[in-house]
Amino acid sequence: MAPHSSTLAWKIPWTEEPDFRMISLLTYTLKNLPNTSKWALRFCMRPLSSSSQLQAAAASQTKSKKTLAKPNIRNIVVVDGVRTPFLLSGTSYKDLMPHDLARAALSGLLHRTSVPKDVVDYIIFGTVIQEVKTSNVAREAALGAGFSDKTPAHTVTMACISSNQAMTTAVGLIASGQCDVVVAGGVELMSDIPIRHSRKMRKMMLDLNKAKTLAQRLSIISKFRLNFLSPELPAVSEFSTSETMGHSADRLAAAFAISREEQDEYALRSHSLAKKAQDEGLLSDVVPFKVPGRDTVTQDNGIRPSSLDQMAKLKPAFIKPYGTVTAANSSFLTDGASAVLIMAEEKALAMGYKPKAYLRDFMYVSQDPKDQLLLGPTYATPKVLEKAGLTMNDIDVFEFHEAFSGQILANLKAMDSDWFAQNYMGRKAKVGLPPLEKFNNWGGSLSLGHPFGATGCRLVMAAANRLRKEGGQYGLVAACAAGGQGHAMIVEAYPK
């Protein structure tokens, strides 16, 4: 059970004490709900009745569209998806290589779906910080996981939405008729990162390689200076602006006047909900991983609901000494991998599968990497909804990537602002707030962890699994990414 009473506030917000800062957001949400009573009713009904028909009926009444199937376009489904437990980097996965983790996810997927290896047409993985030895980590992992060596594989990178890109690439391959069965996934191993020699040292080593005579070698070596030895770390900051993401998040939170308390409260919500979901066994996409030489890892280890008092003690991590983003309200460095099995619907049915969800319209956006680095969801959400012909009210399940509490809250405020919509998005009116009671109900990147390349698949599976569990029809997945980019996708529940 949830260790803190405050956790419950997020489940049934209108019954809780009003001393939360977030309460204003919530009351707003309530006011904007078209038919609160119906929601309340459904909420109460769910535990009582498992009659899916009744729920489906209730849901379909309010929907703008019965389904997002389009004539003459193949329906594309997620058969199922898995992930390794997401671990704080430097813990049980620390001696692995990225392809080991990816392999674990792939094996897990094979095991979960029992898909015959030879029907898989293609494999795509997303990753951000590439291990130089396995730069096409998709191929190395697939070979090691026992997939057919006749199945090609490639790796994509798009910062925190890399596996989103892997999935939508798969969608494109299937929709265009090139493939029927594609495995998409993502992996990140932050326990080990490629630290390089300095450019000067590298240049010297390369020159040495080419030198033919001893004299040439000596003359190259004589140019050696001690500072050649200073290593070069992979960039933690945005290349275009030289600003770290945490710094940008702190400025973003300040720009939207989001207090430290609000951010800590949101982080606490994430951890509490994740803990609850973990305890209730809802995180069914997690597959155990027997790490060589270590115990079997069975669950995420970053979920740590704390107290607001404890969190308030932390010092700001980026803008010192007065910033608001701290270690406690940011996502942590994470190791993990995920994979999903995507098929053309007719292929899945022919093979006897019962898919979990349809992958529907998706949208990539990008904006100013300096001041709007993390506002991707705000831009992508209305666009994907419009493309799909849906409204915010049609969405039953929201799964937003939580890079920082401040980032989520800034996106919510931006979506709730007419001024922002008019001045920066070219819209007449605000996007509107996603209702918080439908929002990241099983925790998010803040608590579950955020292996950069693997988070996208987790979001899609969380949306699909929540739709099945909670009985809605449409899920909205959204995420921000370095470079000022963003992504959103509609996930539609597969009819039971």
Next chain:
Amino acid sequence: MRKMQKGLFYLIWVTDRNPIIFQKASLVLPLLRYICRSFTRSSALLTRTHINYGVRGDVAVIRINSPNSKVNTLSQELHSEFMEVMNEVWSSSQIRSAVLISTKPGCFIAGADLNMLNSCTTSQEVTQISQEAQKMFEKLEKSTKPVVAAINGSCLGGGLELAISCQYRIATKDKKTVLGSPEVLLGILPGAGATQRLPKMVGRPAAFDMMLTGRGIRADRAKKMGLVDQLVEPLGPGVKPPEERTIEYLEEVAITFAKGLADKKITPKRDKGLVEKLTSYALSIPFVRQQIYKKVEEKVRKQTKGLYPAPLKIIDVVKTGIEQGSTAGYLSESQTFGELAMTKESKALMGLYRGQTQCKKNKFGAPQKEVKQLAVVGAGLMGAGIAQVSVDKGLQTILKDTTLPALGRGQQQVFKGLNDKVKKKTLTSFERDAMFSNLIGQLDYRGFEKADMVIEAVFEDLNLKHRVLKEAEAVIPDHCVFASNTSALPIGEIATVSKRPEKVIGMHYFSPVDKMQLLEIITTEKTSKDTTASAVDVGLRQGKVIIVVKDGPGFYTTRCLTPMMSEVIRILQEGVGPKNLDSLTTSFGFPVGAATLVDEGGVDVAKHVAENLGKMFGERFAGGSLEVLMQMISKGFLGRKSGKGFYIYQEGVKNKNLNSDMDSILASLKMPSQPDVSSDEDIQYRLVTRFVNEAILCLQEGVLATPAEGDIGAVFGLGFPPCLGGPFHFVDLYGAQKIVDRLRKYETAYEKQFTPCQLLVDHANNPNKKFYQ
């Protein structure tokens, strides 16, 4: 000739080190406001107009926002309102600390109200103003309730003095946030305590550097120096415009620090680094101190050549404070401030400042169509320079040349110009790349059909310019302006082959384009007003100071310089050595010696101009013989570019030696010198009076529209001594009669070349007549 100005960019120590005042500063002169305000002051006791004041918890928030002005200036009204508010803060038992902030975007306080100084007629009055400010800031400094200055935007002069009297400073890390003491550039000193407080706050070396160069300090550097205590990052968009929210955020942060200071949770004292500790220890030894003063004074003497009194006085005042205590220091500061404000140098520099402000405005109004696509023809030194100052302001620019190597050289010049800024850390490599992507290099006229303005910067040859104009006009749209970058070819003649002469204009840039601030725009009788407005608009966007003159041989700048150059040659022929001549000109205040100037600009160019203008203006432009230049050219002595001119130029050799081969040329063309007009002073005045006389003739003939443009053109384009304020200020301040007397004296020796023009004679005859009233 256009290359003639190369080298002039190190104008003089004042203007070349002054990124602040002459470029960015806005010590605006709210004359009107000043007059109006004195009317309403008595009734405005309660309704404050400059300051809005509120209390947040136990923190007083004092917000400055002077009405009807882009900037806040430390005027007498602001002064008294601030005093009033502070008295309330000090007497209120509820208030424990205060935040001082400006709600004007991009400006904290840009400096003292210059009008306040200009309206004073005696040094005592100025001293009085200084003492009042000193008193107020001393009270502020001794405040038991901590005051936090929250700085966003320019914090200059009096604004900085106010800020450093507060107990704590927080500044936004914005490009617009600049702290500095630019008073020296106006020939005065910081008169409200900075000479005493700055050395204690940032150490003597840094304080001297700030006060003697007038250099503006960006926020991040100010933090490192200890000039500010905290930085606040500028914010992006939220639910309000970014600038507005940034100021709000700055205020919020400042309030938490004000509370922290009042609660003694934060101490305003900062940890000094090892170097600083060592320096301050060394400076506690009197002998070391004396050596440092001596060193600084020596350096200043060398650079100012005794022509600028303010820098030495600043050293004196700082020294007085340190050696004799702060009472003596403050007294010396206020008295010296009064003295300096009354000097001719200060009046000249302030006049230049005013002129520069005027030349940063577009008096022709907004053009009908803003130039978005620019095309530059000719990727030489000038063309590439023009492209550079355009792309770095975000203007899409095509750079066209006829051969790939020539184009490549030009592109490399632009890249290098931008990359140098990356090395100096004023640009990031990413910003450089984005700017460089605004440049399209090509060998044909593709894309010219979308150009809004074409600037040609091809070789100075009328036929070539005609060809380029015709080629361009075949492609460019009807609204497109065709501008010619030339230093001497009359624009009217270039325009003769144009189908639409109303769209043809001259834009005379100075080399190196990215360093020289002046742009001389030349209009013909046919040039339309909108074409002029468009050219001025582009020039302003390129960051230029602009004078607009009428077409004619040599326009304004080249025309003034040519008779002076003619005199240079004659003086050399009369037996004065190039080194001696150089030192005579630099000691008069020119940034570059006259002989060096010929070398830098190119002997061939000098000859070309002298020949052409000589034909046009006849006797008045005579003097030295063209033969000198012609013989130099025939021997390959083209100046720096060929390695030899009057001097020998070698790569990596700093001290240049005289070219001994010149002796025979000069000896063979020797002219008899006339002893009664050949003293050092006479030589200096022969050069300057010819320049000044020609400048005034340009005003008389209507080539110049205003004296201010004449002064700005002479100082910013030709290196006329800034301490004299330009030819027109020079006549006003030193007296037209004295100059006419000089001219008459030289006229007896050299005839028409020194005949004073009518306008100058008029001024001499009527002492009340001034170019600047």
